[in-house]
Amino acid sequence: MGANILGSAALFGALIAFGACGRTPSSAEDPKPSPKAEGAPRWTIGMSQCNLGEPWRVQMNRDIEEAAKAHPEIRVVFKDAQNDSLRQRSQIEEYVEAGADLIIVSPKEAAPLTAPVAAAHAAGIPVIVLDRRVLGDAFTCFIGADNKRIGRAAGEWIVRRLGGKGKVVELKGLMTSTPGQDRNSGFREGIRGSALEIVFEADMKWLEPDARREMESALARFPNIDLVYAHNDPGAHGAYLAARAAGREKKILFVGIDGLPHEGQVYVRQGLLEASFEYPTGGREAVETALKILSGETIPKEITLASRVFTRENAASGGEWLKLP
Ligand code: FRU
Numbered sequence: 001m002g003a004n005i006l007g008s009a010a011l012f013g014a015l016i017a018f019g020a021c022g023r024t025p026s027s028a029e030d031p032k033p034s035p036k037a038e039g040a041p042r043w044t045i046g047m048s049q050c051n052l053g054e055p056w057r058v059q060m061n062r063d064i065e066e067a068a069k070a071h072p073e074i075r076v077v078f079k080d081a082q083n084d085s086l087r088q089r090s091q092i093e094e095y096v097e098a099g100a101d102l103i104i105v106s107p108k109e110a111a112p113l114t115a116p117v118a119a120a121h122a123a124g125i126p127v128i129v130l131d132r133r134v135l136g137d138a139f140t141c142f143i144g145a146d147n148k149r150i151g152r153a154a155g156e157w158i159v160r161r162l163g164g165k166g167k168v169v170e171l172k173g174l175m176t177s178t179p180g181q182d183r184n185s186g187f188r189e190g191i192r193g194s195a196l197e198i199v200f201e202a203d204m205k206w207l208e209p210d211a212r213r214e215m216e217s218a219l220a221r222f223p224n225i226d227l228v229y230a231h232n233d234p235g236a237h238g239a240y241l242a243a244r245a246a247g248r249e250k251k252i253l254f255v256g257i258d259g260l261p262h263e264g265q266v267y268v269r270q271g272l273l274e275a276s277f278e279y280p281t282g283g284r285e286a287v288e289t290a291l292k293i294l295s296g297e298t299i300p301k302e303i304t305l306a307s308r309v310f311t312r313e314n315a316a317s318g319g320e321w322l323k324l325p
Contacts, residue, residue, distance in 0.1 A: 041075035043102065043294050046095030050108035050132070051083040054206065054234060055263050056281065060106060060131070063283025071291060076104075085112035092116040096123055102290050106130040109176040114138075126293045130282050133178040137301070141289055143282045145305040147182035150257060150277050153322045154183075155190020157275060157309065158227060158255060165195035166226035169218045171239055173231035174205045179279075183231045183257060199225065204235050211238030219246045227253040233264035233276055240272050259310050259319070268315045278308040278319065 047064060049057055061078055068076045077100075081088035085108045093116055095103050103120055107113035110133055118138035120127050126140040133142060158168070170187065173180030180203070200218040204211035211230060218225060219242060228243075230236035236256030243249040253274040258264045264276030282305055292299050308319035 039072065042073040043075070044100050045074055045076045045102045045104060045290055046091075046098070046100035047076055047078045047104040048081055048088055048091040048095070048106070049078060050081050050088060050106050052080045053083065054232075055260060056232070056258050056279070057106070059260055060281035060283045063281050064104070064287055067284040067287035071287070074287075074291065074294070076287075081108060083108060085109050088113060089116045092120055096120045096125055100125060102126045102128070102294060104128045104130055104286050104290065107132045107134055107177075109174070110135050110178050111176065126290075128286050128289055128293075130286050131179070140293060141299055141301060141303065143285050143289060143303045143305065144179075145279050145282075145307045147179045147279075148186035148189075149322060149324075150279065150307055151183040151186025151188075152190040153186075153307075153309065154229060154255060154257065154275075154277050155187040155192075157190075158229060159191055159194040159196060161253065161274065162196065162226055165197075167197050167199045167222065167224055169215065169222075169225055169228045169239070170198050170201040171204045171211045171214055171228060171230040171235045172201060173203075173235070175203050177206075180206075180231055187229060204230070204238070206232055206235065208234035208238035211235035212242045213238075215239040215242035216246075219243065219248060225252050227255065227274075230254070230256045232256060232279075233258040233260070233267060233273070236264075236273055236276070237267060240267075259308065265310050265315055265319075268310045268312060271312065275309055275311045277322070278310065280305045280307065 049061055052058055064076055068074055079091040081091055088108055103125055114134040114136060117127050117134050121138045129139045129142045131144045172184055175181060199222050202214040204214050228239040230239055233256035236254045240249055240254050243252050255275045256264055256273055257277045257279050259276040259278035267273040268276050285303060289299055307322050310319040314320050
C-alpha cells in the first residue's frame with residue numbers, strides 16, 4: 001500500500017515535470033503527446049544531465065535544445081541531477097514510468113547508473129548514453145569523444161612542449177567516471193618512455209574549487225613544478241588561480257581539456273592555458289541519433305566524436321584536429 005502511494009507520487013511528479021516543459025499532457029494517464037493533435041510533438045525525449053554547475057554541461061543542454069528546435073516532431077524534457085548519482089538514477093526511473101519515447105543520459109558515474117539504464121533498455125525504451133559511460137552494453141547507443149586518445153595526445157603534446165623532461169602535476173577528473181579513468185590512462189601512455197615525472201596527482205572531481213585546493217597543496221610541497229595537466233579546463237583554471245595567488249603562475253604551464261569557445265579557447269588566447277584539448281558535447285549528434293532511432297533506422301552502437309587541440313599558435317585559426325589512433 002505504502003509502496004503504491006509512493007509509486008503513484010513519483011509518477012505524478014514525473015508527469016508534472018513532463019507537462020511543465022512546454023506541453024500539457026492530454027490527460028494525467030497519458031504522458032505522451034498525442035500523435036494526432038495538430039502541431040503536437042510525436043515523441044517525448046527525457047534527458048538527464050548529471051549537473052548544470054559546469055559550463056560544459058550547460059553547453060550540452062543548449063546544443064540539444066538548439067538541434068531539437070528544427071524538429072517539431074520531438075519535445076525534449078530536461079532534468080538536472082545536481083551531481084548526485086542517486087538522484088540521476090531516480091530521474092531515469094521517472095522517465096520510464098512517465099512513458100518517455102527515448103532517454104538521453106549523461107551519467108555522473110558509471111557503476112551507479114548502469115542498472116537504471118539497463119532497466120530502461122529492458123523495458124523497451126531506447127537509451128542514448130552521452131559523454132560518460134555506464135558499464136556493460138545494456139543501452140542503445142553511446143556517443144562521446146575518445147578520452148583515451150585525448151589523454152594520449154595531451155601526453156605526447158606535453159612531452160614535446162617540455163622537451164622530454166620535467167615535473168608535472170596531474171589533476172584528475174572524478175575517477176569513478178570513465179573520462180577521468182581514460183584521460184589518466186591515455187596520458188600515462190602518451191608520456192611513457194619520456195623523463196617526465198608526475199610529482200603530484202589528485203582527484204579534483206572535475207571541480208574548479210577542488211583543483212585550486214589540490215594545487216595549493218602541490219605548490220606547498222614542490223618548489224619546482226613545470227606543468228599542470230588537468231582533466232578539464234575548470235581544473236586547469238583552478239590550478240592557474242592557485243599558482244597566481246602564490247606568484248608562481250609564470251613559471252608553470254597549464255594544459256586542460258574541453259576547449260569550449262567561451263571557456264578553454266578564451267583561456268588559451270589569453271595565455272592562461274598553454275593548450276586545451278576539445279571535448280565536444282555531442283548534443284547535436286544525440287538529437288540526430290535519437291531521431292534515427294525513433295524513425296526505426298539502424299544506428300551504430302557507438303559514435304566517436306572527433307576532437308581538436310587549441311594552442312596559442314592555432315587557437316585563432318580554429319585549432320588542429322587530433323589524428324586517429
Ligand atoms: C563537466 C565535465 C567536463 C568534462 C566532462 C567529462 O561535468 O567535467 O568538464 O570534460 O564532464 O565527463
